[in-house]
Amino acid sequence: MASVQPPPAPLAPHRPSITAALRFYSPAVSPRVSPSPAARSRRLAVAARAMPWPHVLTVAGSDSGAGAGIQADIKACAALGAYCSSVITAVTAQNTVGVQGVHAVPEEFVGEQLRSVLSDMSVDVVKTGMLPSAGIVKVLCESLRKFPVKALVVDPVMVSTSGDTLSGPSTLTTYRDELFPMADIVTPNVKEASKLLGDVSLQTISDMRSAAESIYKLGPKYVLVKGGDMPDSTDAIDVFFDGKEFIELRGLRIKTRNTHGTGCTLASCIAAELAKGASMLHAVEAAKKFVESALYHSKDLVIGNGPQGPFDHLFSLKSPLYKMGSLHKFNPDDLFLYAVTDSGMNKKWGRSIEDAVKAAIEGGATIVQLREKDAETREFLEAAKTCVEICRSSGVPLLINDRIDVALACNADGVHVGQSDMPAWEVRELLGPGKIIGVSCKTPAQAEQAWKDGADYIGCGGVFPTTTKANNPTLGFEGLRTVCFASKLPVVAIGGINARNAGSVMELGLPNLKGVAVVSALFDRECVATETRSLRSILMNACSRS
Numbered sequence: 001m002a003s004v005q006p007p008p009a010p011l012a013p014h015r016p017s018i019t020a021a022l023r024f025y026s027p028a029v030s031p032r033v034s035p036s037p038a039a040r041s042r043r044l045a046v047a048a049r050a051m052p053w054p055h056v057l058t059v060a061g062s063d064s065g066a067g068a069g070i071q072a073d074i075k076a077c078a079a080l081g082a083y084c085s086s087v088i089t090a091v092t093a094q095n096t097v098g099v100q101g102v103h104a105v106p107e108e109f110v111g112e113q114l115r116s117v118l119s120d121m122s123v124d125v126v127k128t129g130m131l132p133s134a135g136i137v138k139v140l141c142e143s144l145r146k147f148p149v150k151a152l153v154v155d156p157v158m159v160s161t162s163g164d165t166l167s168g169p170s171t172l173t174t175y176r177d178e179l180f181p182m183a184d185i186v187t188p189n190v191k192e193a194s195k196l197l198g199d200v201s202l203q204t205i206s207d208m209r210s211a212a213e214s215i216y217k218l219g220p221k222y223v224l225v226k227g228g229d230m231p232d233s234t235d236a237i238d239v240f241f242d243g244k245e246f247i248e249l250r251g252l253r254i255k256t257r258n259t260h261g262t263g264c265t266l267a268s269c270i271a272a273e274l275a276k277g278a279s280m281l282h283a284v285e286a287a288k289k290f291v292e293s294a295l296y297h298s299k300d301l302v303i304g305n306g307p308q309g310p311f312d313h314l315f316s317l318k319s320p321l322y323k324m325g326s327l328h329k330f331n332p333d334d335l336f337l338y339a340v341t342d343s344g345m346n347k348k349w350g351r352s353i354e355d356a357v358k359a360a361i362e363g364g365a366t367i368v369q370l371r372e373k374d375a376e377t378r379e380f381l382e383a384a385k386t387c388v389e390i391c392r393s394s395g396v397p398l399l400i401n402d403r404i405d406v407a408l409a410c411n412a413d414g415v416h417v418g419q420s421d422m423p424a425w426e427v428r429e430l431l432g433p434g435k436i437i438g439v440s441c442k443t444p445a446q447a448e449q450a451w452k453d454g455a456d457y458i459g460c461g462g463v464f465p466t467t468t469k470a471n472n473p474t475l476g477f478e479g480l481r482t483v484c485f486a487s488k489l490p491v492v493a494i495g496g497i498n499a500r501n502a503g504s505v506m507e508l509g510l511p512n513l514k515g516v517a518v519v520s521a522l523f524d525r526e527c528v529a530t531e532t533r534s535l536r537s538i539l540m541n542a543c544s545r546s
């Protein structure tokens with residue numbers, strides 16, 4: 001066995017700037033003599049601190065077909081910007097038909113791989129997949145006690161989606177008694193959750209909740225019971241449990257044969273997001289969104305002749321337009337006070353778009369949309385870039401009305417489109433999964449389509465008559481109510497809303513209604529900040545009453 005170096009000393013808290021670290025390497029300031037090994041490793045440490053690379057170690061099996069296992073883990077981490085080292089526990093002969101053979105790696109050699117990686121590299125998060133024997137689970141636990149990491153994600157892989165056994169019943173006790181108490185999150189699918197709990201039947205969401213609760217009692221900090229293989233479900237629903245609350249995470253169920261490796265990918269994405277610093281819930285949500293998007297973009301790929309194909313983790317490379325670096329988490333509560341700018345009104349009051357946006361944020365707007373129908377493209381883009389900076393520094397999302405090109409060029413948080421603009425699914429293709437998409441809808445059918453197309457919210461109106469938009473039929477409270485009840489997406493009410501009637505809209509207490517969008521009530525006024533502030537307090541009072 002190779003001799004093992006002690007782990008490197010923990011990094012000092014001081015972080016030099018990147019330029020300072022680069023200067024370290026610059027020939028102009030480097031000493032001319034060869035540096036000693038100690039000096040060289042100090043320099044490497046400085047560089048590592050200046051440019052940290054979130055690091056996930058996957059401890060899993062190899063899939064020769066490369067749809068699941070180690071291969072899926074490395075691709076998933078790469079797609080989300082994390083480095084992924086790999087300790088191989090088993091080599092499988094596997095394809096789109098199923099698993100033809102399994103060759104477990106000897107326990108001692110799994111231990112040696114673990115030592116090699118953990119003693120040298122600063123691993124942030126360990127993710128486990130196929131652990132084919134109780135002995136390997138024990139070796140892993142010992143290694144983690146010796147080399148602790150920030151988080152441990154345990155995907156208790158027991159049966160492949162094709163139904164083949166990857167880890168026998170003898171590992172169950174060791175999983176439960178030794179690994180789960182060390183885990184931050186355990187992510188069984190329904191079949192695995194059932195096995196872990198002595199073959200209980202899991203048919204409904206309520207069964208998934210009970211299973212999550214029972215597995216939580218085995219010691220992990222969080223549990224996610226995955227419902228990808230739940231029969232008869234139109235949504236892909238996973239149940240998240242933190243020991244107190246259950247959260248049902250709903251995603252679109254993509255119709256495709258290419259779902260081989262979804263579980264491995266989900267767990268690796270959770271690990272990558274944790275390594276990047278996300279909270280557990282945020283990491284799980286981002287991971288689920290990634291799997292959904294990858295399946296969507298790969299739904300028609302054909303690899304192999306079997307019933308279960310792999311999907312493309314690196315789908316974002318196909319379009320240079322995707323901004324996959326940061327998956328923006330859309331929060332429906334951001335729709336509470338939605339400020340929509342209007343170039344005509346800004347001109348009338350002699351203010352720039354930037355000043356209008358600054359004032360709306362100062363008054364408490366929770367999301368901003370630039371709706372500049374008559375602006376020249378270049379001028380609009382320059383203003384939009386400044387508005388992105390203004391909004392980002394205040395944590396307020398900025399959307400662009402209709403102009404996908406402008407949204408891409410200024411890296412806005414998303415786009416709002418109407419029924420005659422580009423369809424939301426095509427906008428999604430262009431913007432990628434991380435951006436917010438809103439669609440104006442007047443009917444339940446349009447709301448259903450927006451949801452199918454992958455929109456994040458809908459705008460519903462005109463609730464009252466408005467002069468901001470020509471030929472815009474008024475829906476009234478009845479039309480708004482019908483759409484809110486039918487919608488699967490959060491709704492923001494729009495059209496003629498002002499300080500006098502905003503309260504009555506929120507007091508309707510309609511399901512999915514998250515806020516109001518306003519144009520003239522804020523921007524066709526002398527002081528935008530004052531108007532926004534007073535509308536905000538009207539909305540807050542109305543919500544506390546309803």
Ligand SMILES: Nc1ncnc2c1ncn2[C@@H]1O[C@H](COP(=O)(O)OP(=O)(O)O)[C@@H](O)[C@H]1O
Nearest residue numbers: 189226227228229236252253254262263266291
């Ligand atoms: N057809 C699908 N469409 C969308 N999401 C899916 C689909 N199948 C699985 N998922 C999601 O993929 C993740 C992995 O789930 P699952 O397939 O149940 O795990 P496993 O691969 O371990 O069996 C879950 O978030 C699940 O909701």
Ligand SMILES: Cc1ncc(COP(=O)(O)O)c(N)n1
Nearest residue numbers: 061068069160161261263264
């Ligand atoms: C080596 C290996 N590890 C894990 C899985 C699980 O695959 P899935 O994520 O589709 O359940 C697999 N089929 N092969």
Ligand SMILES: [Mg+2]
Nearest residue numbers: 161228262263
């Ligand atoms: Mg699956």
